[in-house]
Amino acid sequence: MAVKEIMDALRDEKLEDLGLKENLAQLVKDVKVIGKEIDLLLYLPKAGLEDALRERVRRVLLGLSDIERVNVSFSGSPPPRSQAPVGQPAFAKRPVPGVKHLIAIGSGKGGVGKSTVAANLALALSRLGYRVGLLDADVYGPSIPTILGLKGERVLVNEQNRLLPLEKFGLKVLSIGFMLPSEDTPVIWRGPMLMKALTQFLFDVEWGELDVLLLDLPPGTGDVQLTLAQNVELTGAVVVTTPQDVALADVRKATTMFREVQIPVLGVIENMAYFVCPDSGERYYIFGRGKTAEFASAYGIRVLGSIPIDPEVSERSDRGEPVVVGNPESETAKAFLSIARLLAQNFS
Template sequence: MAVKDIMDALRGETLEDIGLKENLAQLVKDIKLIGSELDVLLYTPKKGLEDILRAKVQNALSDVPDVKKVNVKFTETPPQQAQQGAQIPTGQPAFTKRKVPGVKHLIAVGSGKGGVGKSTVAANLALALAKLGYRVGLLDADIYGPSVPTLLGLKGTRATVNERNRIVPAEKFGIKVLSIGFMLPSEDTPVIWRGPMLMKALTQFLFDVDWGELDYLILDLPPGTGDVQLTLAQNVDISGAVVVTTPQDVALADVKKATSMFKEVQIPVLGVIENMAYFICPSDSQKYYIFGKGKTAEFASAYGLKILGSIPIDPEVSERSDKGEPIVVENPESEVAKAFYGIARIVTQELS
């Protein structure tokens, strides 16, 4: 759900009956939506109005889909817009976003749909950054389909907790790694969780983990534009997002939604990675654009985005990924690995 729907509902509740010229939306200092539970921080112009305002908020949001519980807290500090005397914007308010302790840059890797190689890109991007000398972590936030344990040869790894009751990430190929797969009895065990439980787990994976000091923490998001992406965007300080696509029209159509989602929640999109962009024939070394050429460039141009890099199709990537041997580590001179190194350098430049 877009936060704009919530703000629109609050905007429709006037306060003239209690002597205030504002509507409820104009009193909102902050707002957070986690699953179906909504927290609202409301400015009170006069003391003694708390119970009335709480009832009005709950009444205004009673018909808003997916909001099952509303918690209202109060502050005597007015919203920034009111302090400046400016008109209240019609969009969403500023969110209080938490920064992961010790992490300089948190990069979200997302895609509009599954099957575009997003997790492979996230893992190899993290490894390329590490090979360039940075301190890197990789968080597998694809709760329903964790693939990072397979990609990095960490099947069977179990998460541990230190003396401070913080989760200790695994370490492989010079990066710190955490995945829900480390907490399941087997890779065949399904995760059947609703939104609130899902978000609680992801929050723990970010803030209750002993990540140490990291230059980059790569966040491998689930595909699509659902509750996980929206809630993380609202509550976590994310430096930027990378969107992965393939050249087909069906993939690009969904990438447009993912890009719009990141922009709506005010996360800067660092650029687009075109995966499976072309095939280099071993016999003649020519590039063959199996899925078409130029469509990703047209999309990036239309949305004002940078193409961070194009990664070729190579059967070796799939073979090594299944064995837990990432291409960046096992064959750094391959065209695919060189593409990842190039992307990693551009990402560091964008964030610097």
């Protein structure tokens, strides 16, 4: 359910019988969609109308397909009128305040190196001079804390109850791993709770001013991706894959999903694409060559670049010193920098 459909439905609901000239949509101050649940903040133009308004909202929204719960709260100040003409929703998807570009890093399945790529790409963008944040939203296996050497760290909140991201290697970093009691705790957050955590992770954070915030998504095409698509303004998504067929079958699904929810796919990154023989410098395409390019051209997306299989990558990740900072002159680090330059073409 997209915010726009919700606002459209509310706009059709007149309130003259309650003595109000506004329609229901004009009272809306904020709306969040969390799976099948909607959180709505309404302006209360007159005291005593709470129950009547709540009942009207529920009647309209519970009639929409896929909505199982509607929470209504009230505020005494009217919604801002600046951005949109009266009767139009003042927002569709929300941008994250202070963040110019939000880019999701997705993959079809786990283990293709999505987190490794997200972290090194963030560092490469930072080396190019951009102000970069990295949000680890992989609720099923947050690995950014390990990769960046932040294992066991916890986040703090300020007086306004907003989360303060950690800083490492010049990046602002937040991970769902910083919130778990211990790293061995299995994440049992499901459904609405998970979605709430994610929207909080984006919006209730002191990101400061960022040129780009990279989002390490869980693999696949689940609830997290859907929640993002419904609530958040993204510049686009990047899909990480390996050249193996299996991975590519899943990555097709992931790519199609991003398209269906109107998130532009900015390109695909081929990870573990080849091995460079340390003696001869020759490249060996262990998993085959050209399959990612074929896929990209079939889907009309761009290959942003290829990263070699490099034992140094995994070694350094385990040590918390990613290759882009640990060995910036290596072929692998240069591959990340070249991808970062291409990606940055979306920032103008």
